[in-house]
Amino acid sequence: MQVDAGACLYRPVKLEVIMCSRRFFPVLLVIFFFAVPVKASASDADDGVALAALENASTSLGQAIGTVERQAGGKAFSAQAEIRNGVLSYWVDALENGKPARFEVSPPTGQIMASEKQGLWDSLFGEDGEVEGVSPIGLQKAVESVENALDAKVVHAEFDAEEGKTTFKVNALTEGGERKVVIDATTGKIVKAENGDETGE
Numbered sequence: 001m002q003v004d005a006g007a008c009l010y011r012p013v014k015l016e017v018i019m020c021s022r023r024f025f026p027v028l029l030v031i032f033f034f035a036v037p038v039k040a041s042a043s044d045a046d047d048g049v050a051l052a053a054l055e056n057a058s059t060s061l062g063q064a065i066g067t068v069e070r071q072a073g074g075k076a077f078s079a080q081a082e083i084r085n086g087v088l089s090y091w092v093d094a095l096e097n098g099k100p101a102r103f104e105v106s107p108p109t110g111q112i113m114a115s116e117k118q119g120l121w122d123s124l125f126g127e128d129g130e131v132e133g134v135s136p137i138g139l140q141k142a143v144e145s146v147e148n149a150l151d152a153k154v155v156h157a158e159f160d161a162e163e164g165k166t167t168f169k170v171n172a173l174t175e176g177g178e179r180k181v182v183i184d185a186t187t188g189k190i191v192k193a194e195n196g197d198e199t200g201e
Contacts, residue, residue, distance in 0.1 A: 054173070073097070091105075139159060
């Protein structure tokens with residue numbers, strides 16, 4: 001097979017350039033970034049790894065929220081489970097002395113590993129302050145109710161106030177995939193549950 005000196009030859013999987021003149025290189029970069037699709041969510045394999053890690057953790061995300069609220073003395077308004085370099089960690093945002101702060105909690109021990117105050121932007125424009133007086137349910141109860149109702153593990157949950165409605169928006173993992181759940185922050189009832197790949201309100 002003969003290859004033209006000015007042509008570019010790619011392998012379908014690796015997109016490996018075999019022969020290409022330098023003047024075509026910027027064009028190749030543009031084609032790569034615009035033509036290759038980027039996934040917005042984790043793959044099924046990643047979800048499986050995350051679900052297994054959460055199921056095997058000594059401390060649940062709900063318990064981590066409770067620990068943070070007791071130390072901070074204020075309600076949590078956001079929490080997430082995250083895996084970095086194969087290590088599971090919990091991050092909880094809560095009000096401490098009336099100001100937003102972020103806490104890292106260890107899943108194996110349930111202890112708070114680190115904390116830091118959040119920035120001015122969060123204090124001025126965040127919805128965190130509204131959770132104190134509006135939601136009698138609390139983020140921990142919202143997380144635990146979703147896990148019990150769907151036999152799932154929550155990976156992200158946050159308080160949301162929009163158009164006069166207060167809710168908790170929750171992302172959870174099940175054996176069947178990701179679920180997106182909305183909970184009424186006043187009654188604690190699940191008002192919507194859909195698969196992770198569904199869209200719409």
